[in-house]
Amino acid sequence: MAGVTAPSPDDSPKPALSLRPPRHAVDPRAVGWWTWQLVLWTAVAVVPLAVLGALLPPARLWLFLPGGVIAAIGALAAVTLPRLWFRHHRWEVTDQAVYTRTGWFFQEWRIAPLSRIQTVDTVRGPLEQRFGLATLTVTTASARGAVKAPGLDAETAAALAADLTLATQATPEDAT
Amino acid sequence: MTTPAPDPAVPDRAVPDPSWDRLDRRAAVLAAALYTAGPVVGGALLTAYWVAVGTSLGTALAWTVPPSVLAVAVGAGCGEWMWRVTRYHVDTDRLHVHTGVVFRKRLALRRERIRSVDLTADPVLRVLGVATVRVGTGEHAGAEGTVTLWPLRRDAADALRATLLAHAARPVPDAEPADGALARFDPRWIRYAPLSFVPPALGAAAAGGVIQVSEWFGRQDDLFAAVGSWFGLAPVLLVALALLAGLLLVGAVAALALWVETWWNHTLDREADGTLRVRRGLLTTRSISLEESRLRGIELVEPLGVRLAGAARVDAVATGLTTSEEDKSESRTLLPAAPKELADQVAAAVLREPAAPTAAPLAGHPLAARGRRVRWALAPVLAVEAVLVMLGLLLTPVLLHVAWISALVLVPVAVALALDAYRALGHALTGAYLVARSGTVRRSTVALQRRGIVGWTVRQSVFQRRAGLVTVLATTAAGTGAYAVRDAGQADGLALADAAVPDLLRPFLLGADDAPARVTEHQRP
Numbered sequence A: 001m002a003g004v005t006a007p008s009p010d011d012s013p014k015p016a017l018s019l020r021p022p023r024h025a026v027d028p029r030a031v032g033w034w035t036w037q038l039v040l041w042t043a044v045a046v047v048p049l050a051v052l053g054a055l056l057p058p059a060r061l062w063l064f065l066p067g068g069v070i071a072a073i074g075a076l077a078a079v080t081l082p083r084l085w086f087r088h089h090r091w092e093v094t095d096q097a098v099y100t101r102t103g104w105f106f107q108e109w110r111i112a113p114l115s116r117i118q119t120v121d122t123v124r125g126p127l128e129q130r131f132g133l134a135t136l137t138v139t140t141a142s143a144r145g146a147v148k149a150p151g152l153d154a155e156t157a158a159a160l161a162a163d164l165t166l167a168t169q170a171t172p173e174d175a176t
Numbered sequence B: 001m002t003t004p005a006p007d008p009a010v011p012d013r014a015v016p017d018p019s020w021d022r023l024d025r026r027a028a029v030l031a032a033a034l035y036t037a038g039p040v041v042g043g044a045l046l047t048a049y050w051v052a053v054g055t056s057l058g059t060a061l062a063w064t065v066p067p068s069v070l071a072v073a074v075g076a077g078c079g080e081w082m083w084r085v086t087r088y089h090v091d092t093d094r095l096h097v098h099t100g101v102v103f104r105k106r107l108a109l110r111r112e113r114i115r116s117v118d119l120t121a122d123p124v125l126r127v128l129g130v131a132t133v134r135v136g137t138g139e140h141a142g143a144e145g146t147v148t149l150w151p152l153r154r155d156a157a158d159a160l161r162a163t164l165l166a167h168a169a170r171p172v173p174d175a176e177p178a179d180g181a182l183a184r185f186d187p188r189w190i191r192y193a194p195l196s197f198v199p200p201a202l203g204a205a206a207a208g209g210v211i212q213v214s215e216w217f218g219r220q221d222d223l224f225a226a227v228g229s230w231f232g233l234a235p236v237l238l239v240a241l242a243l244l245a246g247l248l249l250v251g252a253v254a255a256l257a258l259w260v261e262t263w264w265n266h267t268l269d270r271e272a273d274g275t276l277r278v279r280r281g282l283l284t285t286r287s288i289s290l291e292e293s294r295l296r297g298i299e300l301v302e303p304l305g306v307r308l309a310g311a312a313r314v315d316a317v318a319t320g321l322t323t324s325e326e327d328k329s330e331s332r333t334l335l336p337a338a339p340k341e342l343a344d345q346v347a348a349a350v351l352r353e354p355a356a357p358t359a360a361p362l363a364g365h366p367l368a369a370r371g372r373r374v375r376w377a378l379a380p381v382l383a384v385e386a387v388l389v390m391l392g393l394l395l396t397p398v399l400l401h402v403a404w405i406s407a408l409v410l411v412p413v414a415v416a417l418a419l420d421a422y423r424a425l426g427h428a429l430t431g432a433y434l435v436a437r438s439g440t441v442r443r444s445t446v447a448l449q450r451r452g453i454v455g456w457t458v459r460q461s462v463f464q465r466r467a468g469l470v471t472v473l474a475t476t477a478a479g480t481g482a483y484a485v486r487d488a489g490q491a492d493g494l495a496l497a498d499a500a501v502p503d504l505l506r507p508f509l510l511g512a513d514d515a516p517a518r519v520t521e522h523q524r525p
Helices: A031-056 A059-089 A126-130 A152-170 B025-054 B056-084 B123-127 B154-169 B189-192 B197-218 B220-230 B236-263 B306-310 B338-351 B366-394 B398-424 B460-466 B490-500 B515-521
Strands: A090-093 A095-103 A106-111 A119-122 A133-140 A145-154 B087-090 B094-098 B105-112 B116-121 B130-136 B146-153 B179-185 B267-270 B276-280 B287-291 B297-302 B310-318 B333-339 B426-430 B433-438 B442-449 B453-461 B467-476 B483-489
Touching: A031 A059, A031 A126, A031 A133, A031 A152, A059 B087, A095 B116, A095 B433, A106 A145, A119 A152, A119 B154, A126 A133, A133 A152, A152 B094, B025 B056, B025 B123, B025 B297, B056 B094, B056 B116, B087 B154, B094 B146, B094 B467, B116 B123, B116 B154, B123 B130, B123 B146, B146 B154, B154 B287, B179 B333, B179 B453, B189 B236, B189 B333, B197 B220, B197 B267, B220 B236, B236 B333, B276 B333, B276 B433, B297 B306, B297 B338, B297 B426, B306 B310, B306 B442, B366 B398, B366 B460, B366 B483, B398 B433, B426 B490, B426 B515, B453 B460, B460 B467, B483 B490
Parallel strands: none
Antiparallel strands: A090 A095, A095 A106, A106 B453, A119 A133, A133 A145, B087 B094, B094 B105, B116 B130, B116 B287, B130 B146, B179 B267, B267 B276, B276 B287, B297 B310, B297 B442, B310 B333, B426 B433, B433 B442, B453 B467, B467 B483
């Protein structure tokens, strides 16, 4: 059946055009990193409530109740979201462009051609360093066009940044 | 720039000598003194009033006049100091400026990087025959790429502007000698001035101002008592409406005055070197230059009121335009709200196109986008009604009546806005431009040069995925950084992006064999 996979204008007037997933998944360690991030953010909200609740018996119910709700939501998020993100965060660098996909609820694909790249950075937060990860950030002349690939292996990210910097220097075109 | 951009403002070692130019000394001293005098005299009057109430007029003057004179003298001294420390010089490849009252600054802007030279003169400076010159490299909106020379004699300022922008003079390919006026001021445009959110805002500001001033003079209670007594004269609703109408009237008058001050004698010219130049202003005059090479497109903006009157505003989509912090949005405006046909003509003339891309027929978006807009519009109405009903059930039945009456008004308004927002949606590719339109309260039609697109962002929420819609953003160095084609059909939106910039999106597309052809097919008749 040769004609099954190649839709022709006749049999399907509007073939589903879609963006393919970028080639590479993020580093599996990113799951741990995201989990810790969510746990810490939850703790920032829950710990003060819990401490205050322990110190102020009259207000205990009204401090423990929201604390408990936030803790439950945080725990649920920490268990589910990182795995979901791991499936949906992907990246790819070709000799033409940088291509990423992020998010699950609000999915976002970003494409920046190498010829328009202005800076290439890797950023490593304290938590990312613990997990040996880095975020690759590629900016263009657009204030809103930065392409970020979080959760890459630190060495991969550094090598990519070096390659991209070389590749973009080779392009003579004006990037604006 | 692909290579790390060299700092546009390298501190340089050039030594000022007598050949360097200086500011206008008389104007610097007088203007600085006058600027200080304004607030000082205001404060002195207020203080004198309070001192005189407690003691005598003589005591009041003794307390206020010497400090005021001292403050004005200090102001004049600052002006003199400014004149002393500031020198500038244009040599073959740089503009050197040494300045700084507190921090000494030495700047050398490379002339070929200078993108804007804007002249501003407020009433004080105009009386003194001088202007403020702001030179920008357009690299960053921040302070680094911008230098201000204040004040320069009018002729010196014009000469400096001409010198610094001369490097832009280059033959423009396939262009007729197109210098001259692109738009001439028409006082009748003032009728669009009150059709915005400005009158209510200014009316509210006026009310707030009156309350504040009455407080300064300790008469706030009298004011409230006087306004309160009016409510005895007629039914409460009537008085409230009259007050509201009065505030709106004040706001409308203020809006007209503001418009006259901002836009009087507006002209949009294309100079011989291709630079676009906007000149405008009644009391404070401004001259804003926009080098053609920075232009990436045009945005036709139709706020609701203005659109109902059949008018539109033309904004430039250009790189590095936000160098003057004061009026970021107005410095982009090439033409204030004017009749739609004229706005389209101006857009076409600015872009050197035979027909305005913004007037091109657009392909509409799928019906699913309409549903989304109706839901967005009804959600806040529903939230308000839910609160009213809940409070009504708990507290007083009056709120229940407020709820159904307001629902009768708000629901049709929300639905009408949603349907209008859906009608606004559209996109097209016309020659060199990507055209996208959206919005109802502020309808915006943007025509972005396809070569100005520096990347794509495609967004799809879970709801959009189910409805088969995508939002496609073209990122660009100009304007707001990205322009959106909202809620296009998934295939249409991706095909549009693919066709707008060849080969960029293609490697990442599935099922894209006949994509470019489809974009043109879907145009609305």
